[in-house]
Amino acid sequence: MAAIQVYALFPRQVQPDSQLYLEPFNWHWIYCLKFPLADLNSLQFSPRPFKWLRYATSVVVGARGNLSTSPDALNLVDYDAGLPSESISLYYHTDDDEKRRMFSADPGLVRTHITSSVSSIQRDHFRENVLRRDGSSCVLNGWGADLCEAVHLIAHSKDDAYIATYSKSHSREPAGDDIIESIDDVRNGLLLNRLVHPLLGKGFAFLMTPNFAMNTDDVDPTAPPLERRYTAQLFIDRPEREFILGNGKLRIFDGPQWPPAIIFDAVYAGAVLHHFGAPGVQDEIDKSWKSILYPWGVATPDPKIAVAQKKQKDAYERQACRDARSAPDVFDLLLALPYIGVPPDRLEDTIRNLKESAQAKEQARVHEKVNAWMEKTA
Template identity: 35%
Template sequence: MSAILNLHILIDGQQWHILSVPLADIRRLCHRPLKWLRFVAYAICGAEGTISLAGGGLVDYEDTLPQSQGGDYCYTPEGDCHFVDPGVTDERTSLASSRRAPRFRKMLQQRDGFRCLFTGCPTYEAAHIIPHSKGDNYIAALVQNRGRLYGANPSTSRLGIDSLENGLLVNNIMHTDIGKGICAFLKTPNFALATDDIPHVGDTPDTRYTVQFFDDDPFYHNWHNSDAHFRGDGTRQPCSLFFDVVYGASVFNTWAAGDMSRA
């Protein structure tokens, strides 16, 4: 049985247990488990911070950890927290429900190149990262609460639910699985992770947009850790803020434990 890494977040002087993740699962997602744990804590609580041993003591973020080494770790946020909405991907609806769907799809086709970004399949769907059903006000709240972490500027404040930055072309299975929390997308480098921290085949590009599946079903193995290839003009790429919110929510819903799982 794989060792377990327990993640706690320090809030008002108290450690709250939020995740229990098998080390074997983390290894599928990242070569350096503690760096991944740090990123996940950031994505969940909406504040930069550091990881330490739960009982006190420094950690080595570069440590790959032996397969048998579990343990308890604490994330200390540096600033106010804006916790992720675990239901961010709920109520995912068909693009047909949006009167602006044809324009949204056309913009994505021009940027992404008429193919699934990750598989190259010519059969694809125009997917919202934050579901269309959430609406423009939901996007505005995300930008207001977390935008500072991503260098928000006036153009960021104009983002809406049907903005190009909130979409990507994917195959129909990925589109469905985003809503189920089975997969999510990770941009590197980011606050905690470098591009080579994430498993890959071949050379590592300067910037990666990677699809990761939290379900280890063999069906997904060929797609897991695949990088996006923008075959169109590649302008106005997906917003890291939206990717990170969905990633944090998906991880939380998959491995929530302790205090937060009962909240």
């Protein structure tokens, strides 16, 4: 299958504060990402696919750079070109400043389950704060809060220490305004409908433009180049794409409580790695950065604390299962869709008509069954 293969320079040892860190012998090319041309053609992330490839690679590698056709020289690709017809290999070059700040995306960021809605003081405050900021309706398609969830962009299970370490490592604001210390910070949340929540960070993410590699007209040619936009994109080709995404534009809250760029980048990187990660790249990233992001995974925890945490986790997951069984699923929402937003008086008429129709059908079925029985006994 024809594909674009992207190689990136990764450090053999992560020692950003050491002069040896930038020495050439500490860096080697890793097969990082594989983008099948058929997928890029069907998903249509951008009419300028090489610009999108540059951005997608940057959020995975954790450093800004350029795509080149050569590992030894910076032979830039034509960023305005369309997709090739045959397989090609590209090399992602970064300068020394970007190498110093490089911190790759976490392969473990991709959520494997929906965070439970089990009640807690912090969780309740998180939902209240998200609702207050986002106006009590889905920021993607405007559905009411009863059909939405206050979604953690970086999953709640990652906890405070993780998001603090991750945001500090990826921060690009001089004053550190994009650093988040609490997993339940409103800047780690969005109010999203229940259809897209399960896909977030795996089959669905928001592309923020302008970014260092793309302007907004690289996503929508009719848009002003510097218009601030968050475009919803599916990483799976689904026939209900338009239904799920609507017009694809996120409603933006313009203020300091809005999630910073690095959080949107983290979610986008998770989706890119999940769908386009090359074999072995996750192990390569883990080898370099896992001990920094998960220091508790190396240290030996207090056995009493570990037992208490396991009990809490088990109780949390049992509650999550109960919540999942009682909450409406995707198919419930699809069936309810025609009646969302219908005025109460019209909704009552509709329900009454449906009941009368159902009763008429049941009566016809009974009559047909009785007639058939009478014919047999006649």
